[in-house]
Amino acid sequence: MSILAFTLILLLGAYLAGLAGSLTGLGGGVVIIPLLTLGFNIDIRYAIGSALVASIATSSGSASAYVKEGITNMRLGMFLEIATTIGAVVGATIAIYMPTNVIAIIFGMVLIFSAVMTIRKKHDHNNVIGSVAARKLKLNGSYPTADGQVHYQLTNVFGGFSMMSLAGVLSGLLGIGSGALKVLAMDAAMRVPFKVSTTTSNFMIGVTAAASAVVYLQRGYIDPGIAFPVIIGVLGGATTGAKLLPRMNVKVLRIIFSVAISIVALNMMYNGFNNRF
Amino acid sequence: MFKKDMSGKILGDRDLQKIIGTLLRFGVITASVIALLGGIIYLFVHGMEVRPAYNTFHGEPSAYTSLGGIIDKVLSIDARGIMQLGTVVLIMTPILRVVCSLFSFAVERDRLYVVITLVVLSVILFSMFSGIKI
Numbered sequence: 001m002s003i004l005a006f007t008l009i010l011l012l013g014a015y016l017a018g019l020a021g022s023l024t025g026l027g028g029g030v031v032i033i034p035l036l037t038l039g040f041n042i043d044i045r046y047a048i049g050s051a052l053v054a055s056i057a058t059s060s061g062s063a064s065a066y067v068k069e070g071i072t073n074m075r076l077g078m079f080l081e082i083a084t085t086i087g088a089v090v091g092a093t094i095a096i097y098m099p100t101n102v103i104a105i106i107f108g109m110v111l112i113f114s115a116v117m118t119i120r121k122k123h124d125h126n127n128v129i130g131s132v133a134a135r136k137l138k139l140n141g142s143y144p145t146a147d148g149q150v151h152y153q154l155t156n157v158f159g160g161f162s163m164m165s166l167a168g169v170l171s172g173l174l175g176i177g178s179g180a181l182k183v184l185a186m187d188a189a190m191r192v193p194f195k196v197s198t199t200t201s202n203f204m205i206g207v208t209a210a211a212s213a214v215v216y217l218q219r220g221y222i223d224p225g226i227a228f229p230v231i232i233g234v235l236g237g238a239t240t241g242a243k244l245l246p247r248m249n250v251k252v253l254r255i256i257f258s259v260a261i262s263i264v265a266l267n268m269m270y271n272g273f274n275n276r277f
Numbered sequence: 278m279f280k281k282d283m284s285g286k287i288l289g290d291r292d293l294q295k296i297i298g299t300l301l302r303f304g305v306i307t308a309s310v311i312a313l314l315g316g317i318i319y320l321f322v323h324g325m326e327v328r329p330a331y332n333t334f335h336g337e338p339s340a341y342t343s344l345g346g347i348i349d350k351v352l353s354i355d356a357r358g359i360m361q362l363g364t365v366v367l368i369m370t371p372i373l374r375v376v377c378s379l380f381s382f383a384v385e386r387d388r389l390y391v392v393i394t395l396v397v398l399s400v401i402l403f404s405m406f407s408g409i410k411i
Contacts, residue, residue, distance in 0.1 A: 007324075041332045053368065060304060065298070067294050206301075207374070207401070211400060220336030223331070223337060224315070225360075228313075231312055235305070
């Protein structure tokens with residue numbers, strides 16, 4: 001295959017991955033890894049490098065809109081980024097010693113978990129009594145809704161912080177944003193309203209991914225010939241997705257996509273068990 | 278920039294949100310334009326060559342794995358170098374966002390969050406300069 005044909009096909013594939021990631025809420029990076037490894041027969045280390053960069057692109061692109069709307073809780077994000085960045089550096093270090101087949105198997109498991117998370121019920125957690133730690137750390141906040149500004153409090157800061165460390169490790173190890181786990185930490189543990197969890201998670205993905213991307217760049221995982229079409233394609237797809245999202249009922253789409261992505265995940269795991277990576 | 282909002286703070290959270298939102302957008306657009314420019318040159322010069330052997334991992338040559346090396350390549354109008362510079366700008370975007378938050382927390386005299394932000398920044402800088410390689 002010529003470089004031109006490869007780049008154009010990859011550009012189209014990355015566009016569709018970005019579109020699917022945006023419509024389902026999975027994020028652009030996570031779909032890129034199976035696309036590159038299973039679809040294009042690219043080594044998983046190159047795939048991890050470019051997926052990481054793609055998740056920085058989509059996270060920063062969409063975060064810019066959410067931050068301006070005032071939904072993102074920037075103090076909460078900054079505080080939890082201590083956990084995710086330390087986790088990411090640990091994850092990127094573990095990745096040196098971990099066989100690529102094991103990485104592929106873990107990736108498959110995280111992908112299935114993420115797919116299940118997209119069809120889960122969404123909670124707004126009204127009337128939560130905030131913990132002392134949340135108040136002292138100034139983590140309680142408010143966000144705009146159609147009925148005006150809604151104030152919220154949150155709880156179990158330690159539990160959320162611990163889950164965020166794990167989210168960081170997986171992000172650094174697998175080259176993904178691990179948005180699903182970040183949302184779970186804020187939603188299930190800390191009882192943050194759903195809209196705030198998703199936008200704050202998205203806000204944190206860029207910094208978390210950058211903490212391990214600087215390691216992967218120096219380690220030679222990021223190839224410009226792969227990263228360029230991936231970045232442009234995923235960003236384009238995510239932009240289209242953001243425009244389509246308010247006009248679409250994504251419920252059915254999410255279920256179909258979750259099933260499809262789970263099959264892909266099982267394929268990754270099967271190949272991992274058979275030492276194909 | 279230092280106008281007072283209703284809570285009487287010099288630089289309110291709303292201002293911070295606007296500045297950070299603009300910074301993120303600007304970073305992503307700049308990175309994409311650089312990567313696209315490099316990509317177009319790359320396709321013109323190398324488009325008809327055979328796809329590199331990405332199925333086995335070789336690691337990038339050292340010229341593409343350090344900022345100095347990448348800048349040298351950009352100055353010699355090397356397409357892959359320009360594309361890689363786009364990636365570097367993209368990686369720098371969220372890091373600059375943290376630096377920007379640091380200043381705004383300092384202006385707000387929020388000592389707790391100045392410390393928290395410094396911790397996050399130190400972790401990233403440690404990761405950047407520790408030079409963990411294979």
